[in-house]
Each structure stands twice: as C-alpha cells, then as structure tokens.
Amino acid sequence: MHEASIAQGVIDEICRLRAEGVWRGRLVRAHLRVGKLTAVVPDYLAFCFGAMVEGSELAGVALTWEDVPVRGRCLDCGETSEFTTVGFLCMTCGSPQVEITQGRELLIDSLEVDEDVP
Amino acid sequence: MSPETTRKVGVVTNILAANERVADENRRVFARYGLCVINLISSPGAGKTTLLEKTLPALAAKGIRAAVIVGDIATTRDADRLAVHGVPVVQIMTEAFGGSCHLEASTIRMGMEQIDLYALDLLFVENIGNLVCPAEFDLGERAKVALLSVTEGEDKPLKYPLAFQVSNLVLVTKVDLVPHLDFDLESLSANLQAVNPRLARLDLSARRGTGLDAWLAWLDAQIAASRG
Numbered sequence: 001m002h003e004a005s006i007a008q009g010v011i012d013e014i015c016r017l018r019a020e021g022v023w024r025g026r027l028v029r030a031h032l033r034v035g036k037l038t039a040v041v042p043d044y045l046a047f048c049f050g051a052m053v054e055g056s057e058l059a060g061v062a063l064t065w066e067d068v069p070v071r072g073r074c075l076d077c078g079e080t081s082e083f084t085t086v087g088f089l090c091m092t093c094g095s096p097q098v099e100i101t102q103g104r105e106l107l108i109d110s111l112e113v114d115e116d117v118p
Numbered sequence: 119m120s121p122e123t124t125r126k127v128g129v130v131t132n133i134l135a136a137n138e139r140v141a142d143e144n145r146r147v148f149a150r151y152g153l154c155v156i157n158l159i160s161s162p163g164a165g166k167t168t169l170l171e172k173t174l175p176a177l178a179a180k181g182i183r184a185a186v187i188v189g190d191i192a193t194t195r196d197a198d199r200l201a202v203h204g205v206p207v208v209q210i211m212t213e214a215f216g217g218s219c220h221l222e223a224s225t226i227r228m229g230m231e232q233i234d235l236y237a238l239d240l241l242f243v244e245n246i247g248n249l250v251c252p253a254e255f256d257l258g259e260r261a262k263v264a265l266l267s268v269t270e271g272e273d274k275p276l277k278y279p280l281a282f283q284v285s286n287l288v289l290v291t292k293v294d295l296v297p298h299l300d301f302d303l304e305s306l307s308a309n310l311q312a313v314n315p316r317l318a319r320l321d322l323s324a325r326r327g328t329g330l331d332a333w334l335a336w337l338d339a340q341i342a343a344s345r346g
Contacts, residue, residue, distance in 0.1 A: 005218075
C-alpha cells in the first residue's frame, strides 16, 4: 500500500505551507478531505502519519478527515448522481455516460494551529 | 490546551501536489522531445513484460525507437528479458526483499536521466505489478494502459475501479486462454462499461500475436499525437 507516500505528501505540504507563511505556531490538527474513489485507506494513512512524525516537531498532530462521496454528472440527461457502490450508471436515466465530478479528492482541507506557541 | 487558543486555517491543498509538480515537469520535458510516454499498469502476471517482448521487435521493424523504464521491487528479471531486444532498458528501484508498490514522478525523472530522450519516439513505463497504488500517481505520461488478463477474472474492474477509471485503454490479455476458462467476456464488457464507459479496449494474445496489429496502430496514433 502506498499510504506512507501519501503521508509523506501531507508532511511535505504542511511544511511548505509553513515556509510560505500560511500558518505559524504549533500545529494541533490537520484535517483532510479524502474522496471515496481514491485508492487510500484513511486509517492506514493516519497510522503512517503518526509513525512518521514521531520525534519531530509535528509529533502529536492529530490527523482527521472527512470522506468525500463519489458524484457524477450524466452527459445525456445532465442530472447528478451520488454513487455508493461501483457501477457508475446515471440514477435518473440509466445512461453509462457519466462523468465523475467528485470523489477523487486527496486534500488537506484545513489546519488547526495554536499561534500563541512560538 | 484550551480550544479557544487555536485557530483554523483553511488551506485546501492537494496532498499529491509534490508528485504532480514533478509530473508536470516530466510532461514538459516529454513535450520538448516530442516523446510519447505510455504507463503500463496491471496486476502481477497480467503480461506486461510479455507484451513488451512482442511489441519492441515489431516497433523496431517499423523504425520506431523505443525504450523502457521498468519498475520492479525485486530482481532484474523483467529488465533482463527486455534488454535482449536491443532497446534501452532502465531498471529502477530494486530491493532485495521488495520495496515500494508503485512508481512516482520523481522515480521516472531519475530513470529519464539515464536515457537519451532525443533518440526516442516512445518510452514505456512498466509500472510495478499492482492494480491499486500505481493508479493514484501521475507520472507525466501521455496515457495509462491497464492490462487485465483473462485468468484474473471478469470482476476486476469492479474491484479496482480507480485503475480502470484513470486509464485511457484497457488491454484484455491472454485471450487465447478463454476457451479453457469460465471467463465471461460479455460480463467483462458490462463491468468495464459500468466503471468507465469511455475506456477504449483491445483484446489480445501476445503469445499468439492476436490483436497485436491493433495495439501497434493505437501506439502509432499516440506517437503521432505526441509529436504535435
């Protein structure tokens, strides 16, 4: 599994955002948005993240996430469907011509920081 | 610590941004050389190396200059099999007991540095055998090609939807074995359609040579488009 690579991506982005002055102080929490159509298991990702930041200045940072459901827009009837299982047929007209519009997100949504700590 | 002292900073940044930056750089390099790059993704044993063993001589006969970047977590067996065809083969990431599960844009970048890109029309990336992880990582390639061998079962598109969602072409391999299996080609069609109706598909048997002409024609079109 590649969750360690993704966890490294989270760490890299957190550090880049700090270098760019987006946040300062002590990071308490990083909140992610993880699409259901990504090949990522958030629990594994959190485990990898915790292990990788141990002993660093990011030790103890909470990694939380929300799932982003899979949605697609039908190219035939224009309606949007939300999919909970694989098989992306339009739920309005049954067409297979569905363009996935949501569910591939792999984002850091927000950071919770304590700015009183230098 | 009391929650009042903390502040929420909205960032909305892509976790794979670092990989995608390198993938974009790779794409620019490939465009500069007019080089067509094809990323082959499949389960272990679907026939990526065998397909290349049949494809490379056919390309050479047509005057197409190809090279291969092979990702393998252990052994140089695939690279050794391909090297006899006289094309540049770069093996990246060899770990005695297995390492990573996918190739990233930065590993492709290291591989690229070992090849004379000017002398090439087509670069294959033989990804690590795995239908999950490689699907998530953009390498800067022109197209992803998923291989699905008939011995794996027709349900694989449903089990590994992302690989078939992000691919531009699926090659159904080892079709010479269909008469010996319970494999249901119609059910495979329905499963592929359910996951990605726009996915192009070619059926082939590298061993028998069935479908290779259509595959070579598909590659020709990709090469022509890459030249711009």
